[in-house]
Amino acid sequence: MFHDLFFSKSKGKSPKPCPIALSTRVRLARNLSEFPFPGRAQSGQKKAVLSKCMEALEKVHPLQSCTSVELDELSELDRQILVERHLISLELSQSDESGGVVLSNDHSCSVMVNEEDHLRIQVLGNGLDFKKVWKLADELDSGIESTLDYAFDSQLGFLTACPTNLGTGMRASVMMHLPGLVMSKNMDKVINAVNHLGIAVRGLFGEGSDASGSIFQISNQQTLGESEPAIIERLQTTLENIVHQERMAREKLMEDDGMRLIDKISRAAGCLKTCYLIQSSEAMDHLSLIRLAADFGYLPEKFRALADRMFIEVQPGHVQLSAGQPIEPGERDRLRATTLRKEFVRMPQLNLDAQVD
Amino acid sequence: MKCHHCDSQATVHLTQIINGQMHKMDLCEVCAQEKGVTNPDNLSIGSLLQENHPKVDAGTASMTCESCGTTHQDFKKGGRLGCEACYHVFRPVLEPLLDGMHAGINHLGKVPSRSLRKKTVDEEVDVLRMNLKKAVEEENYEKAAELRDCLKKLQTKTSSAPKG
DSSP: OTTHHHHHHHSSOOOOOOSSEEEEEEEEEEOBSSSOOGGGOOHHHHHHHHHHHHHHHTTSTTSTTOEEEEGGGSOHHHHHHHHHTTSSOHHHHTOOSSOEEEEOTTSSEEEEESSSSSEEEEEEEESSOHHHHHHHHHHHHHHHHTTSOBOEETTTEEOOSSGGGTBTOEEEEEEEEOHHHHHTTOHHHHHHHHHHTTEEEEETTSSOSSOGGGEEEEEEOOOSSSOHHHHHHHHHHHHHHHHHHHHHHHHHHHHHHHHHHHHHHHHHHHHHHHOSSOOHHHHHHHHHHHHHHHHHTSSOTHHHHHHHHHHHHTSHHHHHHHHTSOOOHHHHHHHHHHHHHHHHTTOOOOOTTSOOO | OBOSSSSSBOOEEEEEEETTEEEEEEEOHHHHHHHTTTSGGGOOHHHHHGGGSOOOOHHHHTOBOTTTOOBHHHHHHHOOOOSTTHHHHTHHHHHHHHHHHSSOSSOOSOOOHHHHHHHHHHHHHHHHHHHHHHHHHTTOHHHHHHHHHHHHHHHHHHHHSOOO
């Protein structure tokens, strides 16, 4: 079964913990020169693009010995799991024909075929690390380009179905955990300020800015008129500013009414240890506070990594994955609670004498 | 509050600031879905912004890309283009939009190596053509013949080379 691949990977192995910035992603949009973009392509043309791309991708380092699948072969649950892991987009998961994805063995690289554009090349990394992630995405892109002809214009750059992606075709983003800014009600101000700089803020799955778990995806909005390194540098400066603002917000929350925050964290810990029915959004909010407690040093570091892993595993698709079959929402809430109780049963009391992060 | 596109009740309120200019839009659930607002990755700013430029020349209204069949109406509605050739056909209506959408209107990023090679050859051909024209004008036929041979050689080389 395709999802066995994820089940084995998701057990035990947690990403390296990193406060505030969870992960970095670079996505490049590319199209083949001779074919209409997927939205305009005939069924036969889409099929031709798919086989041409799949053949080319499997030869490119680091996608050799990769997993490549056509979306038609996947169950709805498999697709949902790939979306929850940010390996494919919601749009591709709903594609009715000739969609494909190629994943590197460590899942750090994924290339979607026949999404909005013929190719969506994506590289993911832990923490805030644009240098490494961009380098890999650039190499992967060059490797693919050595066998496929891209649609490119010397003035407009890489040609994409939507003109908002023209030029570099690059969307660089970082997933950030910003509970301090959310609790101090400063997130709207931050969103407003960074929008002025051509930078977008979205929720974990892009569904709006009041994201559960206080997790936000922050990315460049503009793709034309600047080089890739210039876009990344500008984004990086903004992100460092947001990190600074988040730290200040946390300090202020502690100074103003530390006991209220500690009470909140401790109740979240209690809930995760004792719940019997829990929805994913409530679980995310509690996990966010556990992550914050680890940042403050109230809980050992390993609980930050556990919270990061559980952010994914409490998602509806992953709960069903661990059950081994599709299940109803009510039953999911019960199973989710069981998993959380089991994972957090040994979590100690908060160590309030610890140094603040 | 009414939807910007139809008369239904607006439930989605979008504010975007692009290059310091605020664009506000109120949409109903259906139009928001249609415009891709609920999935910001695919937000079709082109179609949203077109409300700010409602007057389109009669000439552009009948624009159609012969290569893929995309019409100007399609582009206005969905904010997407259909193929590489669309970028030539719709450039007059696209360029004013790009200015507000991006940091600039010229690509300053990565250039794919294949197109770089092609570009150099194209540029070389242009230079040779210009010199040939000049030589003919100057009635320097010996030089013109030389240049014509070079041009021919270069052109056969590119057309016989494997595609791309």
